[in-house]
Amino acid sequence: MTRLYNEPSAFADEMIEGFVASHGRWVRRVSGGVARSTRSTPDSVALVIGGGSGHYPAFAGLVGQGLAHGAAMGNLFASPSAQQVYNVAKAADNGGGVLLGYGNYAGDVLHFTQAQDKLRAEGIDCRSIAVTDDISSAPLAERHKRRGIAGDLTVFKVAAAAAEAGYSMDAVVGIAERANDRTRSFGVAFTGCTLPGADHPLFSVPEGRMAVGMGIHGEPGIGETDIPTADELAELLVKDLLAEIPDGLSAHGARVVPILNGLGSVKYEELFVVYRRVAQLLSEAGIEAVDPQVGELVTSFDMAGTSLTLFWLDSELEELWLAPADAPAFRRGAVSAQALDAEQLTMGAEQQSVIPDASEESKTAAPMVLAALDAAKAVVDANVEELGRIDAIAGDGDHGIGMERGIHAAVAAAAEAVERGAGAGTVLNLAADAWADKAGGTSGALWGMALRAVGQSMGDSERPNAAAVAAGVAEAKRSIMDFGKARVGDKTLVDVLAPFSEALTAAVQGGASLREAWGAAATVAEQSAEATANLLPLMGRARPHAEKSLGTPDAGAVSMALIVRAIHNTLAGNTAGKISVKETA
Template sequence: MTRLYNDPQAFADEMIDGFVAANSRWVRRVSGGVVRATRTEPGTVAVVVGGGSGHYPAFGGLVGRGLAHGAAMGNLFASPSAQQVHTVAATAHRGAGVLFSYGNYAGDVLHFDQAQERLRAEGIECRTVRVTDDISSAPADRADQRRGIAGDLTVFKVAGAAADAGYDLDGVVRVAERANERTRSFGVAFSGCTLPGADAPLFTVPEGRMGVGMGIHGEPGIHEADVPSADGLAELLVSSLLGEVPQSVDTVRGARVGVILNGLGSVKYEELFVVYRRVAQLLAEAELEVVDPEVGELVTSFDMAGVSLTLFWLDDELERLWGAPCDTPAYRKGALEPAELIDDTELAAETAAEIPPATAASRQVADVAVAALATMSRTIDEHVDELGRMDAIAGDGDHGIGMQRGVHAAVDAARAAHAAQAGAGTVLALAGDAWADRAGGTSGALWGAILRAVATEVGDERVPDAAALARGMRAATDAVLRFGAVVGDKTMVDALVPFADELETAVGDGAGITAAWARAADAAAAAAAASADLMPRMGRARPHAEKSLGTPDPGAHSFALLMRAVLTTTTNGRNAS
């Protein structure tokens, strides 16, 4: 249970501020995360890692010489936004390109890829290596769909050491990809974690039982089993990993392996050492040579009780990079000469968004947009627990919290822009940016894209008619579809596409805004309900698809709720037409 916090919505920001204050020898604060406090040679590849907060020492604790150059740090269990990733990477860049590396989760993929596209458009070469070490999350023939857990460390460490050794971007990518291909992890959980302000954990495990193969966000495991002895757990972890040796490993006996026995938050170091005693014995019996083992908390899950084991199958080059010195707040090896600290004035300055001129008519429409967003915010507040419960059935249970963070930020941004005399398009665009920035995760990326697309069609000059809103929602749908989901994948798309289709049809039939929106909202609600019969093919629910049968997709359900909320705004006398 998390006891020490102020405003739960501000927890991640306050945590990062305190982390930086305590570690100014290693890191500097930038919008969206941290970068090295020490000077990096020009012409060095920048290794930028990241993900949601709540996993310390991942990700900020791994920034420093010999490891990462920067970390984008999202909200609790939510990926950083594309803007946060872009800011961290642009600040860390030293002229030789950027390598992004992070755990393979849908939200992280969406936001890091968006940031990568933007950086490339600005002339900064970028590459990506996603960590896919968790053998429980997909079979070996679909290893590219696996999630990243404690094996993040092996990839980040090898990439950072290679960059600081002077490898070019192709070389850093090469060794990072090989480290990922030769890293395997497997974990168990004994109890769930509770986020600040929540009155219940994200998931529970029956007393005396453990979830086998659980993810670091509480994703359900492969199955449950009785909690074994420490030796019994060691045998389960080692046998599971030795059952899948990477194809590139020529021979097992005599092979050298890096080993990480990772505590997920509430398992004490003393317990880990008891488990590692037997792990070391089993690896020796398998005639494996252990190199630089790590026992401790390297990738946590807030206060979750759990353990994972990682085997990193080394070759000569990987072993040299794995053992190279590094100096970060949470992870150190060997010895490095003192380094010069950078001056805070060298960090890129941040500027507030400019408010373009708008017509009086568009500013009146902006008032309607603010009211609609406020109604959406109240709707999410009313349903936040329900959305979390739905998401916890096959996912990690944070959809309600993420949506709440996003919509609250969108309302604040919209009100500030409206007070600055912004038109409707600018109000919606800045609201979308704020939603994506604060919510992170997949839902943040999608809602940011939706509001941005509608904003482009609405603009800052005219009063949009029903046809304009239909075009805006079609553009929003196209933007979301570019992220890869299709109807039937059991995602928000299953409600969004029917909404946009029905809105176009109703407008074509001559319906006004309110009548057309009502028909579209009904279509979205029906489609969201029907998603209960679908099996998820994307996102965190995919590895445990059967668990979600009978429950609507949380993203589709929340979309339908919000479209109904917008309708209540127009029917209460704030119709833009």
């Protein structure tokens, strides 16, 4: 368990602060993460990597000469927001374009793609590589759906070395894609991990058993078995990885980088015992091990587990893999580095947002927007543990925590905006940005999009009315469905948002007031959330374990139904009663 922390909600920020304070030779703090504190070659490609915190050395430990130029750092087990990725990319850009690298998780794909679009709109050549090395997360025929785990290191290292060598953007992307195609990983876990402030792990493994194919966020594995001996574990890992050799290659005579990765609680000595047998098995298969890596490279807090990665080399990939690098958690050879000057070290710091002018009618309505967000905060706080329990059935169990982080940040931003005289639309827009930034993950991205859509529809020039709110909710539905690609029936929050929006619009067009229309639509939302119990998930981390969630409603759908009912209570002037999950699911 995580024992040393202050406020759990401040853990990620305080961790980053301490990391920068202790590694200033390599990194500087920028809004959204860290960037190199040393000079990079002008007009070269910049590699910006990232993901949720809680996986050190990934991702901040890989920033330095010969490796990444910056790392966007999300909250615990939550992808960084699009704004965080954008901020780090702007700070790291050398003038030759930016390559974004991340593990293939829904939240990361959403946020990094949004950041990529924003950078491209500014004329910056921006590309992406989503690492897909985990063979347990999808079959070979659907390799594009696989998640990224310790194979992140191989892709990032060779792409960064190519950028350092002056390769063009097209060539750097080509190297990254080739490395991804030649990287395979497989992992196991013996115990779950416990986030700061939690009194139980995100998941558990029965005593004496081992979860096979476990993900680094606590995603359930593909099965369980008795805990093997070290040699038996090595044989399992090598056997499964050699069953899927990259196209066009054969084991005999191949040169491969093996990476035996500890997930947090397995000691180095244990890893060496396992690697002893891994090395024997690779040699027996005719494979030459090149530069083996044994240690903690992508962790999961205190999870007890390990993964094996095989990176199948060619001459160019081998040269790039062995190229010098100097980062806090990965050093090889000698590099020359020159520190940035004082002014450059402070570039990318956070700045207070500008409050645009607003009409008195809109300013007068702004406190009601804050009250609605406050109601959402209260209902999330009251149900955070149950939302996490529902999410853990087939996912990673962090939905409640993520929602809590997001709504707390949204309320704080909204309260500051109201105090500074913002109109209703700006209050929601700033709340949206704060929710996405602090929550991260898929739900952070989607709730940020939803609040912003409603905020932009309301605007700051007039007092919000039912038609504007309904139009904003409809736009939120359209944006989320277009961007996230989810449809009704996929067992996501869309299963609540779509019927809620349709009911709200119909009631408003029928002449109902906002309070009346919202109340009727909230009932539809609750019914729709309950109905997701009968669905199998077709999107996100729960998809590979769909059957486990049958009979349990979707956590994102439930949280949305809770929030819209809490907002209705605020509109109706009824804020006394608490709403629980049991009333919606």
